[in-house]
Amino acid sequence: MRIATIIREIDSAVFQRRGTIGEWSIGVTDDPDGMRHAMTASGFDISRWHQWEADTTSDALAVGNLFVTLGMNGSVLDETPSTSATVFVFIASHSSHVDAAIRQLA
Secondary structure, X not given: OOHHHHHHHHHHHHHOOOOOHHHEEEEEXXXXXXXXXXXXXXXXXXXXXXXXXXXXXXXXHHHHHHHHHOOOEOOOOOOOXXXXXXXXXXXXXXXXXHHHHHHHHO
């Protein structure tokens, strides 16, 4: 999926709903199912999980870094081992621990 489309869809999923950008977390992974499972096993409520498959890892990282810069929680990986990556966002019930969890699980 193209960067502009992902950004528009994140805008729709996040900013058009109640809450603030700081309540949301973002990350990049090459294993979205594994990441969802690991986040759930770590005690995070991911009932508001959204994900998008980027065209390239670089695109996924660019989207993730953009939203982190705008105030979203999360740690965007510097690189991922595969040629494709998924951008994911969610509202976390334990948002103060999200950065460390995403780094550890990714």
